[in-house]
Amino acid sequence: MIFGWGRKDDDYDDDEDEDEDEDDREYVLFQGALNGETPDLAANARLVQAGLLPAKQLVTEALERRAEMIRIEPKGKVAQVAFYIDGVPYPASRLPGQMAMAITQMLKLLCGLDPRERSKPQSGGANVEFTENKYVLKVDSAPVAGGAERLIIRAQDQKKVLEKPDDVGFSEELKAKIREFTSQKNGLLLAAGPPNSGVTTVSIAMARSVDAYMYSIYSLADLGDRDLAHVTSMKKNEGDTLSQTITRAKRKEADVCYVEPLLTAELAKESLEGSKECALIGEFPAKDAADAIARFCQLVGDPKAVAAQLRLVCSQKLVRVLCTKCKQAYRPNPKLLAKVGLPPETKVLYRPPRYDEEDEEDEDEEERRVCRRCGGLGYHGRTGMLEFIEVTEPIRKAIAQGANANQLRELARNEKMQSFQSEGLRLVVDGNTSLEELQRVFRSKD
Ligand SMILES: [Zn+2]
Numbered sequence: 001m002i003f004g005w006g007r008k009d010d011d012y013d014d015d016e017d018e019d020e021d022e023d024d025r026e027y028v029l030f031q032g033a034l035n036g037e038t039p040d041l042a043a044n045a046r047l048v049q050a051g052l053l054p055a056k057q058l059v060t061e062a063l064e065r066r067a068e069m070i071r072i073e074p075k076g077k078v079a080q081v082a083f084y085i086d087g088v089p090y091p092a093s094r095l096p097g098q099m100a101m102a103i104t105q106m107l108k109l110l111c112g113l114d115p116r117e118r119s120k121p122q123s124g125g126a127n128v129e130f131t132e133n134k135y136v137l138k139v140d141s142a143p144v145a146g147g148a149e150r151l152i153i154r155a156q157d158q159k160k161v162l163e164k165p166d167d168v169g170f171s172e173e174l175k176a177k178i179r180e181f182t183s184q185k186n187g188l189l190l191a192a193g194p195p196n197s198g199v200t201t202v203s204i205a206m207a208r209s210v211d212a213y214m215y216s217i218y219s220l221a222d223l224g225d226r227d228l229a230h231v232t233s234m235k236k237n238e239g240d241t242l243s244q245t246i247t248r249a250k251r252k253e254a255d256v257c258y259v260e261p262l263l264t265a266e267l268a269k270e271s272l273e274g275s276k277e278c279a280l281i282g283e284f285p286a287k288d289a290a291d292a293i294a295r296f297c298q299l300v301g302d303p304k305a306v307a308a309q310l311r312l313v314c315s316q317k318l319v320r321v322l323c324t325k326c327k328q329a330y331r332p333n334p335k336l337l338a339k340v341g342l343p344p345e346t347k348v349l350y351r352p353p354r355y356d357e358e359d360e361e362d363e364d365e366e367e368r369r370v371c372r373r374c375g376g377l378g379y380h381g382r383t384g385m386l387e388f389i390e391v392t393e394p395i396r397k398a399i400a401q402g403a404n405a406n407q408l409r410e411l412a413r414n415e416k417m418q419s420f421q422s423e424g425l426r427l428v429v430d431g432n433t434s435l436e437e438l439q440r441v442f443r444s445k446d
Helices: 020-024 045-064 097-110 172-183 199-209 242-251 265-274 289-300 303-309 334-340 358-362 393-400 405-414 420-429 435-443
Strands: 029-033 069-075 078-085 088-096 122-130 133-143 149-157 188-192 217-219 256-258 279-284 310-322 328-330 349-351 379-390
Touching: 045 069, 045 097, 045 122, 045 149, 069 088, 069 097, 078 097, 088 097, 097 122, 097 133, 097 149, 172 188, 172 199, 172 279, 172 310, 172 379, 188 199, 188 289, 199 256, 199 279, 199 310, 242 265, 265 279, 265 289, 265 303, 279 289, 289 303, 289 310, 289 379, 289 405, 303 310, 303 393, 310 420, 310 435, 349 435, 379 420, 393 405, 420 435
Parallel strands: 188 279, 188 310, 217 256, 256 279
Antiparallel strands: 029 122, 069 078, 069 149, 078 088, 122 133, 133 149, 310 379, 328 349
């Protein structure tokens, strides 16, 4: 069902004399709640009156600015709105509490939730369209002190679901390693990352790197609405363990299995056992590849078993890409180059433009105008930095002896494996990102 709110010929606008210039703007169109509920507008006429237009304005502005998340946080009599753009929060506006409440309840209604229920957390979503792009909006509401609610709205651009190895930034070397290890039809390959960081995207890209014409791949995980090309999906039988499901897939001649996230000791142990029968690919929560190995050993409690079965761990961090329209070249000073480990012959690096108040006088009007492409943020979009640790002989020995994450990181560096550090600096030298951005990413807890 298409509501088509915000259009000139729209039913709901007929009885209202909206501002003329508001009519000229293109607003986001809500195309139905994800749970199939049809919002009861008649029963919520007052809410619609107070909240529909501001809710649409807010979501429209967020999508115009490419925000992937909006947060409405009540603070006393007002609410602070923040837009998250490429993973970084920017304060958007401060709303009177009443207005924030109307927007929150309206969005809940549009996303198939009960606006009257304010004492319990609720989650829902809606399909929307804006400037001919389709998005899925997901909302999470949670009560806060004083009877108000916090609302988090996530917008996923349906065009930007990147899951192919090349989209994610897998190098030829990495793809070759994945093919090599999975061709042995045993061993465990992990994608490591904090939950919701894109780790699932990496694990799926790993599964997609397997040669699907040569090997039979089974997915034993619930992938929601994601689609894994050339992969047979096998549902877990009620009450079955991961081991039993792997055995069942093996009987159907599975060579490679994509398994559910290995979140518990039980699952981690079973994955080691199962990886003797066929190659397994799964995700594991950790901050980088070395951290994943150390934590996995801890969880399983048997480093020797991990050393015997683990083949490869990949991890990804997202870093913002400098806006190609407004990035500024500068000559880095030699001390800085030495400090961050860049070659001394590096002549030029890039950073976001500085809109300096002081030297306004010298610059002409044209130059001071905020860049339209990035809205003055200096960055536009993100790219993945990938690192991986291959379990080579020295690393296998170190794992078996219970090496910690730092020791493993050091060893991987000695073996010149692709690391966040090396990949990040390559992006800086190529002018794709800035040193400041790299520092921000390394500082963040994810
Ligand atoms: Zn720009």
